[in-house]
Amino acid sequence: MSLLRLVHGAAALAAAGSLGVTLWTGLGERGVALAFGALIAVGELTRWGGAQVRQAAPLGTAGSLSYALLGPDAGRPTPHGAAQVVTVVLAAALLGAVPHIWSGRTATPDHLARRVLTVGFAAVCFQPLYNKGAFASWSGSAYALLLITLLTLTALCDAVLAAALARCRTGWPFAACLREQLRGLLGIGFAVSATGGVMALAVAVVGLWALPVFCLPLLLTQLSVRRYAAVRATYRQTIASLARATEIAGCTPAGHARRVAALSLAVGRDLGLTGHELTVLEHAALMHDIGQLSLVDPVPAGATAGLPPEEQRRIALLGGAVVRQTGVDAAVAVVVERQADPCGEQPLAARIVRAVNAYEERTRDAGPEDALRALEELRLGTAGDYAPDVVESLARVLAQPRLWREGSPAGAGERRTALSDPVPGWVTHG
16 A cells, blocks of 8 residues: 555645646646646546446546647647646546546546646656757657657556556556556557547647547547447346356355356456456356256255266356357356366366365355365365465465455446456556
8 A cells, every 4th residue: 555655645746746836837828728628627527437446538538648748739839838737637637527526436546646647747758848949840750759659658657557556456466457457558548649649739730629620539439438338238247147047046055156256356366367368257157057057956055066077077068058058258168168177177267266166165154264174175175176376366365355355246236346347448548
């Protein structure tokens, strides 16, 4: 948490210093500041909502980057400095964030800290040199290349900062968080940075009328991605409903699949899985017992970990066949089918599901001593049944309950914080 306080403190110091300088020197080019402030505020109002950890305001971010890298306005030099950029961006972001703060739907302090620090970084790299005339002789492709370079550095800075904040808030491995953030640069992150750079270049030529023109494509893209996210959410709810079929049929105890999925996700994060890998792991963990629906004689209490290996494999193959008929990703069916294979031949997701399922079955309605005993039994089984790295990861996760209790799969009426977010492209710019 010391890193979290450091980031927030640095952002607060930068914001206070910028505000002080702006109040002392006065607000230059008020029309330009008002136009960009309105754009950023609208972008914050349309920020990606919901209960995900990762929030996104692509329109607000593009406007902030454009203002930070703004040189001339319709050929006329603009005298605003880095301090004014940070002040205007912060004021507009706060104004647009009021509804989100009021509804409690977003981690506003982290969001604003990232915005202040990343925009401040871009503005400090560009505005002082521009105001001194260092880029006066730059034109055409050279000037565009300069903006692209600064946008790339800013995006990388933001990715590192976002990964650090995610590590502080969730306890997930920093490397996994950083990979997820960098993956977002190839999606909407590239579109946001490109839009910010193009707006800065367009305003330099045609003036402020370029802002609404170049914002429209990004706004339409945001609406399309929201629809896509709604479809994915419905898809996830369908999988969660299929997973409950074994509970409704009395094959497994209530909540078993949800608990296995929550723990599996936490173990997967601890082992460095990200993005699609976590999505496959979550879906496979939810549906890992679905093969029991094909059995004539139900397994007592749905506990498959204690069955003979041949019977475990038969149930796993039946489950994989059912999953394939549902139209779910074939990778999910593979994990379900191979969860009972010899440990050395299993993919990592199957190893995780197998170990977590065995632990959950051993600790149903158990006390702390029984949980420790179950974990020790898994350690003793690492000679052949369970992967040692998975068991040790499970032990680390169990030592920090918040990592998996907060990461329960969606569809169970719980807040979703998994990295397997339906829209991985919205990672970078929050």
